[in-house]
Amino acid sequence: MERAATAAEPLDDLLPAPVLSLQRAVRFGLIGGMAAVVVAAIGMVETFEARTLIDPFLALGLTTLYLASFTFGFVAGSPPPEREGFAKPKAGLRSLAAGAIAGVLAGVVLSAFMLLADAVNLRNIFVSVSPQLLELLTFGKGLGTGILLVLVVSTAVGVAGSAVHLIPAQVRRPIMYTVMWVLLVGLLQSVIEPVFRGLGLPSLIDVLYEEAGGLRLAGVVIVAAAVFLLSFFLGGKGRALQGRLDALPAQRRRSYISILLLVAAAIVYMIPRVVGPFLSEVLDLAGLYLLMALGLNIVIGYAGLLDLGYVAFFAVGAYTTAILTSPNSPRFTPEMTLWASLPFVVLAAALAGLLVGTPVLRMRGDYLAIVTLGFGEIARILLNSDALKETFGGAQGIINIPNMVIGPLTVRGPEVFFYPIFIFAILAGYVSLAIQNSRMGRAWMAMREDELVAETMGVNIVAAKLSAFVVGASLASIGGALFAVKVGSVFPSSFNIVVSITILVLIIVGGMGSVPGVTVGALALVALPELLREFNEYKFLMYGILLIFMMLKRPEGFIPSKRRALELHQDEVLQDAWLQIYGDEETGPQEEGV
Amino acid sequence: MPLFRTEGLTKSFGGLRAIDSLDMHVDEGEIVSVIGPNGAGKTTFFNLVTGLEKPDDGVIEFDGQPIVGLVPSQIIKLGIARTFQNVRLFPNMTVRENVMVSRHCRTRSGLIGAVLRTPAFRREEEETRRIAEDTLGFFGTRLVGYRLDQLALVLSYANRRRLEIARAMASSPRLLLLDEPTAGMNPRETVEITELIGKMRDEKGFTILLIEHDMRVVRGVSDRVVVIDYGRKIAEGTYEEVAQNEQVIEAYLGRPAEKGA
Ligand SMILES: Nc1ncnc2c1ncn2[C@@H]1O[C@H](COP(=O)(O)OP(=O)(O)OP(=O)(O)O)[C@@H](O)[C@H]1O
Numbered sequence: 001m002e003r004a005a006t007a008a009e010p011l012d013d014l015l016p017a018p019v020l021s022l023q024r025a026v027r028f029g030l031i032g033g034m035a036a037v038v039v040a041a042i043g044m045v046e047t048f049e050a051r052t053l054i055d056p057f058l059a060l061g062l063t064t065l066y067l068a069s070f071t072f073g074f075v076a077g078s079p080p081p082e083r084e085g086f087a088k089p090k091a092g093l094r095s096l097a098a099g100a101i102a103g104v105l106a107g108v109v110l111s112a113f114m115l116l117a118d119a120v121n122l123r124n125i126f127v128s129v130s131p132q133l134l135e136l137l138t139f140g141k142g143l144g145t146g147i148l149l150v151l152v153v154s155t156a157v158g159v160a161g162s163a164v165h166l167i168p169a170q171v172r173r174p175i176m177y178t179v180m181w182v183l184l185v186g187l188l189q190s191v192i193e194p195v196f197r198g199l200g201l202p203s204l205i206d207v208l209y210e211e212a213g214g215l216r217l218a219g220v221v222i223v224a225a226a227v228f229l230l231s232f233f234l235g236g237k238g239r240a241l242q243g244r245l246d247a248l249p250a251q252r253r254r255s256y257i258s259i260l261l262l263v264a265a266a267i268v269y270m271i272p273r274v275v276g277p278f279l280s281e282v283l284d285l286a287g288l289y290l291l292m293a294l295g296l297n298i299v300i301g302y303a304g305l306l307d308l309g310y311v312a313f314f315a316v317g318a319y320t321t322a323i324l325t326s327p328n329s330p331r332f333t334p335e336m337t338l339w340a341s342l343p344f345v346v347l348a349a350a351l352a353g354l355l356v357g358t359p360v361l362r363m364r365g366d367y368l369a370i371v372t373l374g375f376g377e378i379a380r381i382l383l384n385s386d387a388l389k390e391t392f393g394g395a396q397g398i399i400n401i402p403n404m405v406i407g408p409l410t411v412r413g414p415e416v417f418f419y420p421i422f423i424f425a426i427l428a429g430y431v432s433l434a435i436q437n438s439r440m441g442r443a444w445m446a447m448r449e450d451e452l453v454a455e456t457m458g459v460n461i462v463a464a465k466l467s468a469f470v471v472g473a474s475l476a477s478i479g480g481a482l483f484a485v486k487v488g489s490v491f492p493s494s495f496n497i498v499v500s501i502t503i504l505v506l507i508i509v510g511g512m513g514s515v516p517g518v519t520v521g522a523l524a525l526v527a528l529p530e531l532l533r534e535f536n537e538y539k540f541l542m543y544g545i546l547l548i549f550m551m552l553k554r555p556e557g558f559i560p561s562k563r564r565a566l567e568l569h570q571d572e573v574l575q576d577a578w579l580q581i582y583g584d585e586e587t588g589p590q591e592e593g594v
Numbered sequence: 595m596p597l598f599r600t601e602g603l604t605k606s607f608g609g610l611r612a613i614d615s616l617d618m619h620v621d622e623g624e625i626v627s628v629i630g631p632n633g634a635g636k637t638t639f640f641n642l643v644t645g646l647e648k649p650d651d652g653v654i655e656f657d658g659q660p661i662v663g664l665v666p667s668q669i670i671k672l673g674i675a676r677t678f679q680n681v682r683l684f685p686n687m688t689v690r691e692n693v694m695v696s697r698h699c700r701t702r703s704g705l706i707g708a709v710l711r712t713p714a715f716r717r718e719e720e721e722t723r724r725i726a727e728d729t730l731g732f733f734g735t736r737l738v739g740y741r742l743d744q745l746a747l748v749l750s751y752a753n754r755r756r757l758e759i760a761r762a763m764a765s766s767p768r769l770l771l772l773d774e775p776t777a778g779m780n781p782r783e784t785v786e787i788t789e790l791i792g793k794m795r796d797e798k799g800f801t802i803l804l805i806e807h808d809m810r811v812v813r814g815v816s817d818r819v820v821v822i823d824y825g826r827k828i829a830e831g832t833y834e835e836v837a838q839n840e841q842v843i844e845a846y847l848g849r850p851a852e853k854g855a
């Protein structure tokens with residue numbers, strides 16, 4: 001403060017910008033309006049409106065639409081960053097004003113779009129801009145009243161967005177969590193209902209939800225109260241519990257951990273029974289993606305080799321399984337069991353890993369990405385080709401892959417299949433973690449950091465790269481084997497580039513190099529769009545938005561690995577390091593000069 | 595027989611002869627300094643020895659074995675480790691991990707051992723860890739304790755240099771190549787490193803080849819000094835002999851700061 005006061009005049013341009021920067025508010029308002037228009041024009045509003053969140057008045061469509069006003073109201077109202085030596089800028093009425101401006105402008109842009117849609121037929125370009133959409137946007141009140149309403153609602157939502165900054169920090173988190181959970185519980189009705197039914201609590205469904213869809217008001221209150229209380233009282237307790245567990249003597253701790261593991265195993269055992277076939281199917285899919293993502297995580301996250309053709313290894317796993325086990329395999333029909341074929345599957349994938357890895361040994365970064373992308377496509381085209389039809393079945397693929405048999409048990413149906421997928425995913429997670437802190441894991445990391453120095457310090461780069469490809473390929477091939485057996489057939493069209501991209505996205509969003517991050521990524525990005533079919537249509541748009549957001553705001557992912565978190569908190573550590581050096585100078589053992 | 599020897603070593607970059615038929619030898623247990631004006635070819639010499647560059651001509655022998663044509667990871671395995679003039683650590687790895695990496699060539703456990711956590715794997719991992727921490731302990735309290743788990747990128751400049759030296763030391767080399775280990779250090783830190791270089795030979799038994807611009811360091815530690823200019827050896831001997839040499843004085847003329855001390 002002192003410094004700011006005395007040096008105010010010459011340092012004018014260093015002073016923090018005023019809380020309300022009109023220009024900022026205008027800019028974000030216009031961007032928000034544009035975002036809302038896009039959401040409306042591509043048909044998201046209409047499609048999403050079918051899903052009611054809170055019974056009479058809130059559905060997903062308009063919520064998505066006004067999310068733009070909310071978000072950009074929030075951004076416009078955010079106080080400028082704190083500056084060393086200056087008072088911490090506070091959010092105040094000016095924030096609200098900024099939010100209001102952003103909200104109004106977003107409303108104006110949206111209104112302009114509505115007027116345009118009313119005057120001109122836009123359906124030739126945007127199929128979804130229909131009279132029904134206009135009806136929806138105007139709240140069914142006609143264009144004049146509708147526009148007025150849009151302006152009012154958008155402003156209010158913008159102000160609400162900026163008001164988040166005014167909530168005192170202690171309660172901000174509980175309140176945000178509460179709102180988010182209420183919306184989430186409303187959104188996931190189709191998931192939660194079967195779970196409650198499976199748990200034998202069908203009565204709870206009627207308390208929470210309306211039959212036709214959407215939370216009842218009573219449900220809102222219950223969820224809100226539960227979440228608020230939980231987050232208010234339990235917030236931060238997890239760490240304390242961890243601390244208490246760490247403080248226990250080793251033997252007691254071990255017994256506690258084994259009890260926890262048993263409980264976890266029991267819960268996992270119950271999951272497919274409780275959630276029913278549809279949700280199990282979705283979990284199976286997420287599990288397969290998780291398995292592959294863990295493999296790719298080794299190649300990209302650990303070893304730093306950007307592989308965009310990862311689906312090729314998935315395909316090798318699936319086709320090898322199909323050829324070895326199916327009686328309909330066109331050329332070879334050894335008709336092995338799945339378990340007998342598995343070693344060969346992994347072997348084939350490892351060979352494929354070497355095949356892809358060897359020519360790209362000298363490539364890095366973008367070049368590697370492009371070439372591996374090519375390999376992925378080559379694999380699919382080969383499987384599809386007429387020339388190799390005799391072996392791979394061409395576009396007809398290979399059918400009649402027998403079921404998985406464990407002892408006397410035949411694994412059939414998504415609920416039972418959940419278990420092997422889960423077990424293999426756990427194994428893959430364990431393998432990833434075990435390798436991370438080992439000689440090879442360190443060698444990969446060193447190679448990712450600086451290939452030349454790693455080589456100079458004794459890491460055989462050829463071996464390190466090839467082993468990363470081989471381990472990644474092996475994990476993907478197990479995913480492929482499970483996929484082939486689960487579906488009972490393989491077709492080339494299942495192995496297109498979209499699979500590679502999806503796996504990559506969920507690694508980036510979850511947190512590169514982080515096993516828990518990849519897990520959450522698989523659930524959120526693979527399972528969620530499956531559960532909410534309307535999301536599926538806009539899946540790639542959302543992936544794109546999410547990727548851009550992550551790259552800008554959180555490049556380390558949602559649940560970063562410890563290492564990335566360290567990188568993130570560099571500033572603090574740097575300061576700390578500086579203090580320490582400073583301390584060293586004063587207490588250092590040597591006398592000055594000689 | 596010397597531990598390390600080159601004969602007629604030559605390397606050109608385009609028309610520029612960076613190393614010009616250089617003959618050089620280092621005996622076991624010696625500390626030899628390589629000095630010369632900027633651009634004389636000192637770092638290039640290290641790059642040739644460690645396999646980062648291929649010589650156009652000449653022989654490099656280590657322990658009686660020719661090493662030209664080997665890749666860097668094989669050379670460090672034979673027992674030649676180096677540091678870089680422009681410190682090159684693994685910035686996003688911790689201090690301990692940076693050092694553990696250089697044990698790669700002295701350890702053998704593979705992926706299977708890591709996954710199964712075999713006793714052999716655990717023993718080796720434990721040993722790697724211990725050696726890394728012991729080596730870092732060589733620099734006093736500077737790189738141990740909470741520092742072990744800090745990322746290399748947060749270290750101060752002098753600590754980065756120390757860490758790089760520790761990383762090279764941990765590979766259990768017989769010949770250690772240090773490229774300007776005191777560059778950018780303050781006088782006190784320089785003295786400290788000078789003492790440590792002596793200790794490395796006396797306590798750890800390393801043979802040391804040192805590139806250095808600071809003549810106080812050179813005088814302080816060298817058994818023998820080799821002067822290079824334009825890639826050629828222009829003088830060789832004790833520090834005092836070399837400092838008297840006409841050619842050397844000439845090579846350094848116009849560079850009084852370097853000649854001083
Ligand atoms: N990769 C390269 N390509 C082209 N020229 C190079 C290359 N590496 C070194 N040189 C040249 O070779 C000569 C010797 O360089 P070198 O780095 O070995 O000098 P140095 O003795 O280490 O100098 P300094 O004291 O500045 O570190 C210089 O003229 C340099 O420009």
Ligand SMILES: [Mg+2]
Pocket residue numbers: 636637638679
């Ligand atoms: Mg140099």
